[in-house]
Amino acid sequence: MIPLPKPRRLGPRDVLASGAHGMRTRPLRAVLSAAGIAIGIAAMVSVVSIPASSAQALSESMAALGPNLLVAQVGKTIDGKPAELPRTALGMVRRIAPVTSATETGTLTATVRRTDKVPESETSGLSVYAAHPDFLDTLNGTVHSGQFLTAATERFPTTVLGAEAATRLGIDKITPGNPRKVWIGGQWFTVVGVLDKMPLAPEIERSALVGWTVAEERLDFTGNPTTLYLRAHDAQVETVRGVLGRTIDPQRPNEVLVRLPSEALAAQRLTETSYNALFLALGGIALLVGGVGVANTMVIAVLERRREIGLRRALGATRRQIRGQFITESVLLSTLGGTAGTLVAVAVTSGYALLKNWPAVFPPTSLVGGLAIAALVGALAGAYPAARAARLSPTEALS
Secondary structure: OOOOOOOOOOOHHHHHHHHHHHHHHOHHHHHHHHHHHHHHHHHHHHHHHHHHHHHHHHHHHHHHHOOOEEEEEEOEOOOOOEOOOOOOHHHHHHOOOOEEEEEEEEEOOOOEEOOOOOOOOOOOOOEEEEEOOOHHHHHOOOEEEEOOOOOOHHHOOEEEEOHHHHHHOOOOOOEOOEOEEEEEOOEEEEEEEEEOOOOOOHHHHOEEEEEHHHHHHHOOOOOOOOEEEEEEOHHHHHHHHHHHHHHHOOOOHHHEEEEOHHHHHHHHHHHHHHHHHHHHHHHHHHHHHHHHHHHHHHHHHHHHOHHHHHHHHHOOOOHHHHHHHHHHHHHHHHHHHHHHHHHHHHHHHHHHHHHHOOOOOOOHHHHHHHHHHHHHHHHHHHHHHHHHHHHOOHHHHHO
């Protein structure tokens, strides 16, 4: 009896060619099947990349503004009434050895409005603070347009607007020869500057700053500070934080609230992370649905291609080769969707980062992991249809 020849082992190129055959013959079905995978991968990669871009922008902002900023604010008395910081508070703070710079602001009862025609009750959520010319030096703030208060202008009715305040008042830029004015405390103040955003001091973004002298002379300001901003050596921040209340008001240290703004930003990042986990789960669900779609497509492909399977088996193809053909097709379908989804995620993240003025960050693990997950989903989705195709005998498939 003549022995049967041994089946020829297919090379990688042959396996890919046989796996891509079904995609080439049914391109529309292949695209629709890959679309579900693409949506899931796009969602998952975007959910990882957009927060990474946000975190990078936040890190750059904190590095520029400095994580060693401390803020001391007036609190409340034992009976719940607003407390009052002493006028000597700033001088006392500057005596603390690790403190490198300090400044103060005072809250005014005056409101800021676009014109005197706007009702006094419509404040647009903006506040008015008295400040010194050295204010920006301590906060590492920058002027978007115009200039900040100087020793000369702080004695006159001039003001500098925070970024958000300028937007709400309809003043986006200060240009020479085109003075802009706002109505503060029943009188006109000339806007001499607009500040850039200040993530570590969001209250300043929603405020109008006037000179300390003009506030006392024209806006009934008592001269008592309500907030102190100070910088300390990085290694001594917690030490300064511990003695700040007693230094500002030795008799009533409990009426002084001390905070570290960078902690609030870190807490905000934790909140964003919880939302990111939710969206990541939604992306996983979309990916699961896409995998089910690929599996369904492969099952239908096995039913439609019974004669092809039977013919290949009759010509000597082994069960392993049939199984490899359909698993390869399933993986190719999913990889196609994963590649498309990754490209969509890159475009979405880049566009969103550009809109937010963030650096676009794409963690390599998310890009490579997205493609790997897509391929894994394809392998799992094609396992049953491939096994079903391999079990068909030539006579059964050709009948």
